[in-house]
Amino acid sequence: MSLKLYELVGTDAARPFSPYCWRTRMALAHKGLSAETLPWRFTEKSAIAPHGSERVPVLLHHDKPVADSWIIANYLEVNFPDRPSLFGGEGGRAMARMINAWGDIAIVGGLSPLVIADIPNNLGEVDAAYFRKSREARFGKSLEEVQASRDTGIVAFRKSLEIMRQTFKTQPFLGGEAPNYADYIVFGGFQWARVVSPFKLLETDDPIYAWREKLLDAFEGMARKSPGHEV
Amino acid sequence: MSLKLYELVGTDAARPFSPYCWRTRMALAHKGLSAETLPWRFTEKSAIAPHGSERVPVLLHHDKPVADSWIIANYLEVNFPDRPSLFGGEGGRAMARMINAWGDIAIVGGLSPLVIADIPNNLGEVDAAYFRKSREARFGKSLEEVQASRDTGIVAFRKSLEIMRQTFKTQPFLGGEAPNYADYIVFGGFQWARVVSPFKLLETDDPIYAWREKLLDAFEGMARKSPGHEV
Numbered sequence: 001m002s003l004k005l006y007e008l009v010g011t012d013a014a015r016p017f018s019p020y021c022w023r024t025r026m027a028l029a030h031k032g033l034s035a036e037t038l039p040w041r042f043t044e045k046s047a048i049a050p051h052g053s054e055r056v057p058v059l060l061h062h063d064k065p066v067a068d069s070w071i072i073a074n075y076l077e078v079n080f081p082d083r084p085s086l087f088g089g090e091g092g093r094a095m096a097r098m099i100n101a102w103g104d105i106a107i108v109g110g111l112s113p114l115v116i117a118d119i120p121n122n123l124g125e126v127d128a129a130y131f132r133k134s135r136e137a138r139f140g141k142s143l144e145e146v147q148a149s150r151d152t153g154i155v156a157f158r159k160s161l162e163i164m165r166q167t168f169k170t171q172p173f174l175g176g177e178a179p180n181y182a183d184y185i186v187f188g189g190f191q192w193a194r195v196v197s198p199f200k201l202l203e204t205d206d207p208i209y210a211w212r213e214k215l216l217d218a219f220e221g222m223a224r225k226s227p228g229h230e231v
Numbered sequence: 232m233s234l235k236l237y238e239l240v241g242t243d244a245a246r247p248f249s250p251y252c253w254r255t256r257m258a259l260a261h262k263g264l265s266a267e268t269l270p271w272r273f274t275e276k277s278a279i280a281p282h283g284s285e286r287v288p289v290l291l292h293h294d295k296p297v298a299d300s301w302i303i304a305n306y307l308e309v310n311f312p313d314r315p316s317l318f319g320g321e322g323g324r325a326m327a328r329m330i331n332a333w334g335d336i337a338i339v340g341g342l343s344p345l346v347i348a349d350i351p352n353n354l355g356e357v358d359a360a361y362f363r364k365s366r367e368a369r370f371g372k373s374l375e376e377v378q379a380s381r382d383t384g385i386v387a388f389r390k391s392l393e394i395m396r397q398t399f400k401t402q403p404f405l406g407g408e409a410p411n412y413a414d415y416i417v418f419g420g421f422q423w424a425r426v427v428s429p430f431k432l433l434e435t436d437d438p439i440y441a442w443r444e445k446l447l448d449a450f451e452g453m454a455r456k457s458p459g460h461e462v
Binding site: 085097 | 319320321327329336395
């Protein structure tokens with residue numbers, strides 16, 4: 001089958017780092033699907049504009065574009081029903097919607113001020129300038145100022161993950177006995193941080209650390225083999 | 232079938248108010264089950280001790296005790312499989328586990344400082360003294376001091392619900408097109424607050440307000456008919 005995936009990269013085309021693209025990468029692997037990667041950089045808006053999107057991931061399935069990680073996950077579930085389920089039924093699909101929002105706000109939003117000033121190090125000159133200008137406008141201060149308080153910010157971030165620890169008291173994955181899309185939603189954020197920043201996010205005795213290890217090892221170590229920092 | 236439910240009440244035995252008991256009440260109604268209510272008060276530990284629990288809800292099914300709202304929900308799903316599903320499949324059951332933790336921490340934990348000093352008004356003298364003493368020890372200050380900043384605390388609480396608003400952009404309930412246990416987890420907290428306190432939690436133009444209205448109307452208005460304040 002023909003599947004191609006536009007994925008965000010920087011100077012190293014083999015180092016995809018978007019949290020949303022990693023949700024899709026893990027979802028494809030869960031379905032046993034492989035997609036040709038189409039490296040895409042922040043300033044290459046014109047490359048995906050014909051596919052009706054300003055952001056990645058964009059999946060091309062027989063050249064039909066599907067944009068947005070949540071919509072892609074639903075598309076894969078509907079169009080590859082004989083492959084392992086991403087949601088474990090209609091109730092899981094529905095509940096994953098709020099977990100997706102939690103992943104956006106608590107995980108990506110929570111990690112952002114901890115790693116954001118490290119991101120330009122991974123980008124070429126034009127992309128780094130674009131990234132800095134657009135994000136500094138959004139935060140109203142320099143990336144370095146945003147990140148300056150990360151040694152205290154990390155404490156609040158770790159506390160915000162308490163609902164994961166409570167869950168891991170009775171099951172090993174957010175998806176139950178095995179990982180599913182609920183796990184990939186959250187893991188995408190951790191993998192993003194691992195790729196762009198050496199900042200230590202989790203204590204090794206945190207149950208979330210053990211969970212992340214298992215996802216780094218999943219699919220023959222796909223995420224761990226992708227270039228990144230020690231975590 | 233024989234189902235009995237120990238439910239937390241105060242001076243008014245017809246006014247159950249525990250957020251966890253309301254999760255169970257809604258779950259029973261979802262399954263089309265009715266349970267005889269056994270009113271229980273904070274200081275009546277000896278009444279439920281023989282059932283192996285120090286807290287309510289405790290469900291008795293043919294006199295077999297099942298304690299803890301999460302465990303009860305799972306018990307109902309397994310033992311009444313021909314009734315409407317609470318989770319919509321195994322994936323939903325698994326994902327509801329983290330939503331349950333979010334309900335405990337963000338909803339019950341978030342609402343607590345907003346309504347806690349109003350709770351003794353609903354209790355008899357002995358229970359009010361027990362409640363005040365045990366909760367003030369936990370917070371390290373008086374209930375009135377905890378609640379004193381609720382006019383600013385409500386702003387942070389409303390913000391913490393953003394993941395629900397994001398969800399309601401694409402589906403009417405946390406459980407999808409119809410409510411399921413994910414909704415009851417969260418609604419239990421709102422119903423608790425509605426019963427014990429007149430404090431206004433939601434703006435009427437908040438999508439979460441509309442969602443709460445629908446759950447107050449569910450099961451022939453079961454939650455709305457239960458004594459409480461205008462919300």
